[in-house]
Amino acid sequence: MLHILLLILKWIGIVLAVFLLLVLLLINLGLFVPIRYRADASCQNDIETLEAEFELSWMWKLFFLTACWKKGKADMKIRIGWKYLFSEEKEGKSEEKIEVPEEKEENDLQKEKEEQKFLKEQKESLPPEKTNRSLPENNVQEQAEKRECRQEKTESGIDKEEEEKESFTADRRKAGGRKKKPLWDRMKEKISEWIESCKSFWRKILAIGRNLRGKKEQIESFLTDASHRRAFCSLKREVRRFLGHVSPKDVKIVGKIGLEDPYMTGQALAVLGMLFPFLGENTVIVPDFENKVLEGSVHIEGKIHNFRMLAILWRLIKDRDVRKIIIDVKKLKW
Numbered sequence: 001m002l003h004i005l006l007l008i009l010k011w012i013g014i015v016l017a018v019f020l021l022l023v024l025l026l027i028n029l030g031l032f033v034p035i036r037y038r039a040d041a042s043c044q045n046d047i048e049t050l051e052a053e054f055e056l057s058w059m060w061k062l063f064f065l066t067a068c069w070k071k072g073k074a075d076m077k078i079r080i081g082w083k084y085l086f087s088e089e090k091e092g093k094s095e096e097k098i099e100v101p102e103e104k105e106e107n108d109l110q111k112e113k114e115e116q117k118f119l120k121e122q123k124e125s126l127p128p129e130k131t132n133r134s135l136p137e138n139n140v141q142e143q144a145e146k147r148e149c150r151q152e153k154t155e156s157g158i159d160k161e162e163e164e165k166e167s168f169t170a171d172r173r174k175a176g177g178r179k180k181k182p183l184w185d186r187m188k189e190k191i192s193e194w195i196e197s198c199k200s201f202w203r204k205i206l207a208i209g210r211n212l213r214g215k216k217e218q219i220e221s222f223l224t225d226a227s228h229r230r231a232f233c234s235l236k237r238e239v240r241r242f243l244g245h246v247s248p249k250d251v252k253i254v255g256k257i258g259l260e261d262p263y264m265t266g267q268a269l270a271v272l273g274m275l276f277p278f279l280g281e282n283t284v285i286v287p288d289f290e291n292k293v294l295e296g297s298v299h300i301e302g303k304i305h306n307f308r309m310l311a312i313l314w315r316l317i318k319d320r321d322v323r324k325i326i327i328d329v330k331k332l333k334w
Helices: 002-032 088-125 128-134 137-179 183-213 216-224 226-246 262-279 306-318 320-331
Strands: 035-044 051-058 063-070 073-080 083-086 250-259 283-287 292-304
Touching: 002 306, 216 226, 226 292, 226 306, 226 320, 250 262, 262 283, 292 306, 306 320
Parallel strands: 250 283
Antiparallel strands: 035 051, 035 292, 051 063, 063 073, 073 083, 250 292
């Protein structure tokens, strides 16, 4: 009896140990397997030739996200394991499946019409005496009523199908009309929407600033507090670490730029020259002071380690001054 109990405890211990090992393995994978990202873009002297692609993967592409822009069309796919959560291919397949029964109904209607024509031709070919003898008056009336019912049904079915087809074609035309908008117009619409959102955000900031004018002393005391200053310094330090960790490790930019006007081309190169220390050595931009040119390709690649992000978050939570400033900000009445 004791031997059996010991065996049971032994197997329970083995199962628990395996379970704990699996949990530790998953935790280590989540902490030490980095999230990788990659972005590629290219343009050949025209905005319509712009192509861009962004990929984000984790756990050896077990979790995978990709977004691309090609030929004026955007596409995005999210995959977890082997299952796609968002894809336009499924929508196309469903549309094809919907179109199949419509074709079958059209074929059935055509067959019925052909049969009716054949019966009419046969009756017309027979002499009137034989038709009157072979068919009594009651049968003739019944057949005429049946034909009228069939014709009404077929006409109603055809009308319904025509209405469905018209609605389907109208929807397609609307969708096609939306898709057929030129790329430049769509970009203008997005830029105008972004400008309007920025304006509304700026108005909100101005409203907050007006409200804070009467609370000048309270804000000064909040900013000059020693603990708040220490919290700002620690936040600044952790933000720098975060940006240094998230920044791409591999950047390659090769391009040719020209704005027809030498002065404007020089100004653009001056702005780009300010970014060269951050972009790295693999950046080559050739100016063209006579022609209007925009050609090139961009490749960006990097990775994010989860344990470093957790370390930054832990340091912020551990700091008393950061916790205090969060509580004081919540107490403030904007």
